[in-house]
Amino acid sequence: MKALSVTEKLQQKDVKPTANRILVYETMAKLGCPLSISDIEDNLLSIDKSSIFRVITLFVQHDVVHAIEDGSGSLKYEICHEDLLHALGGHVHFYCEKCHHTFCLEGVDIPLVQIPEGFESKSVNYMIKGICPSCCKKNEIGNNLA
Amino acid sequence: MKALSVTEKLQQKDVKPTANRILVYETMAKLGCPLSISDIEDNLLSIDKSSIFRVITLFVQHDVVHAIEDGSGSLKYEICHEDLLHALGGHVHFYCEKCHHTFCLEGVDIPLVQIPEGFESKSVNYMIKGICPSCCKKNEIGNNLA
DNA sequence: AAAAAGATGCAACTTGGTTGCAAAGTTCTT
DNA sequence: AAGAACTTTGCAACCAAGTTGCATCTTTTT
Numbered sequence: 338m339k340a341l342s343v344t345e346k347l348q349q350k351d352v353k354p355t356a357n358r359i360l361v362y363e364t365m366a367k368l369g370c371p372l373s374i375s376d377i378e379d380n381l382l383s384i385d386k387s388s389i390f391r392v393i394t395l396f397v398q399h400d401v402v403h404a405i406e407d408g409s410g411s412l413k414y415e416i417c418h419e420d421l422l423h424a425l426g427g428h429v430h431f432y433c434e435k436c437h438h439t440f441c442l443e444g445v446d447i448p449l450v451q452i453p454e455g456f457e458s459k460s461v462n463y464m465i466k467g468i469c470p471s472c473c474k475k476n477e478i479g480n481n482l483a
Numbered sequence: 484m485k486a487l488s489v490t491e492k493l494q495q496k497d498v499k500p501t502a503n504r505i506l507v508y509e510t511m512a513k514l515g516c517p518l519s520i521s522d523i524e525d526n527l528l529s530i531d532k533s534s535i536f537r538v539i540t541l542f543v544q545h546d547v548v549h550a551i552e553d554g555s556g557s558l559k560y561e562i563c564h565e566d567l568l569h570a571l572g573g574h575v576h577f578y579c580e581k582c583h584h585t586f587c588l589e590g591v592d593i594p595l596v597q598i599p600e601g602f603e604s605k606s607v608n609y610m611i612k613g614i615c616p617s618c619c620k621k622n623e624i625g626n627n628l629a
Numbered sequence: 630a631a632a633a634a635g636a637t638g639c640a641a642c643t644t645g646g647t648t649g650c651a652a653a654g655t656t657c658t659t
Numbered sequence: 660a661a662g663a664a665c666t667t668t669g670c671a672a673c674c675a676a677g678t679t680g681c682a683t684c685t686t687t688t689t
Contacts, residue, residue, distance in 0.1 A: 355636065355685095375676070385638045390677070392636095406552045406610070410646085411676060431602055440602075448594040450609070455616030456577055456586075462610040463596070464552070470601030501654095501667065521645070531669045536646070556677085557645060 350399045357384055361392045362401070362416070371405055371413035371430065371439045407432035407439045407464055415441065427461070433469035440469060496545045503530055507538045508547070508562070517551055517559035517576065517585045553578035553585045553610055561587065573607070579615035586615060 343362050347354040364380050365372055372380075377389050393414055396402040402414045407430060429445040432438075447463040489508050493500040510526050511518055518526075523535050539560055542548040548560045553576060575591040578584075593609040 353635085353686095357637075373676085386676090387639080387678075388637055394678095404554065406554050408550065408552050408558070408608075412554070412556075429596055429598070431598065434605065442598060442602075445596050445598060448596060450575055450591050450594060450611075452575070452577065452588060452591060452611060455619060456588075456611070457614040457619055458611050459580065459613035460611070462554075462608070462612070464608040464610070465596075465598060465602070465604050465606070466608070467605035468603040473601060473603055499655095499666085503668075519645085532645090533647075533670080534668055537667085540647095 347401065350401050352395060352399050352401060357388055358392050358395075360384065361389060361396075365402065365414065365416050370441065371407070371415040373409070373411040373413050375411060376413075403427075403460075405430055405439070405462055405464070408466060409437055409439070413439055429463045429465060431469065432464060432466045433472055434466055435468055435472040435475075438469065493547065496547050498541060498545050498547060503534055504538050504541075506530065507535060507542075511548065511560070511562050516587065517553070517561040519555070519557040519559050521557060522559075549573075549606075551576055551585070551608060551610070554612065555583055555585070559585055575609045575611060577615065578610060578612045579618055580612055581614055581618040584615065 341349065343359050343366070344354040347358060347362065352358060360381055361377060361384070364377055368376075368380065374386065374389055374393060377393070378384075378386050381389065393402065397404060397414070400417055402416050404412050404414055407413055409432065427447060429442045429447055431440040431442055433440070442465075447461055449461070452458060487495065489505050489512070490500040493504060493508065498504060506527055507523060507530070510523055514522075514526065520532065520535055520539060523539070524530075524532050527535065539548065543550060543560070546563055548562050550558050550560055553559055555578065573593060575588045575593055577586040577588055579586070588611075593607055595607070598604060
């Protein structure tokens with residue numbers, strides 16, 4: 338299985354690969370972690386906020402990316418890797434309350450639950466909040482110095 | 484175990500029971516489901532938005548309520564029922580993408596997962612999105628008529 | 630090349646959340 | 660009971676994220 342170019346990946350999802358779209362995709366791929374519109378904006382000063390918004394909206398509609406909610410106040414987006422065929426679930430996310438960074442716990446699959454009769458499930462979000470390893474470490478050092 | 488009055492419940496959490504705070508609490512208790520600041524505002528026209536905000540902020544600090552994120556764009560708050568002693572987890576929530584209502588699946592506990600070394604977990608959110616029973620039903624009727 | 634369709638940038642706007650400040654209400658002290 | 664000190668509240672103003680209308684520019688189609 339050879340790696341597809343960004344252009345091919347977009348075409349595969351019926352998204353016309355314009356310059357902006359390729360840039361947004363590449364930025365998301367490069368940074369690897371879930372990003373908000375503003376995060377993308379900060380990394381792509383050449384593109385207007387509204388254009389990024391429209392690109393992301395299109396990406397969501399065409400399943401190029403999906404949205405996740407950490408509690409940061411802004412929605413985060415992440416490239417879909419369906420090669421992992423996450424039927425419904427996908428993986429667990431972790432939000433660091435200290436550095437406000439969102440991590441994908443790629444290895445940790447969301448355990449599915451039985452929901453009551455009548456509810457129809459479309460997607461699942463599993464979000465753990467706490468302190469990430471590097472902030473834990475900083476904390477210890479801080480405490481030792483104090 | 485007798486039921487505590489709202490005043491007693493607040494005092495128990497070290498919150499001075501002012502008129503506004505009692506009203507906010509009662510509104511949340513009455514409606515039962517997770518509510519946003521705006522939802523509360525709509526139900527309590529007598530109280531200013533900023534006051535509701537401050538009441539909720541205080542409630543969160545004193546563990547009277549806790550926040551949950553459905554993907555609706557606004558944070559929702561829910562009265563803590565720790566009699567159920569949800570160690571970390573608590574129950575699963577369901578967000579209806581059609582009526583934009585958030586449900587507590589009280590009976591459905593969040594299954595906990597093993598997270599990687601170094602991460603320190605403080606809280607967990609499990610959010611299912613889809614269509615709720617009453618919107619499912621409306622949909623069927625709609626389709627039959629069409 | 631002209632017409633049609635699509636993508637982009639700018640500016641303006643909406644909404645949810647948040648803060649400063651003065652007025653109103655409480656509590657404490659004398 | 661009167662006044663000082665503190666707390667709570669409402670108003671207005673502000674901020675950030677998200678969103679939309681519109682004119683312009685680009686691409687595609689004919």
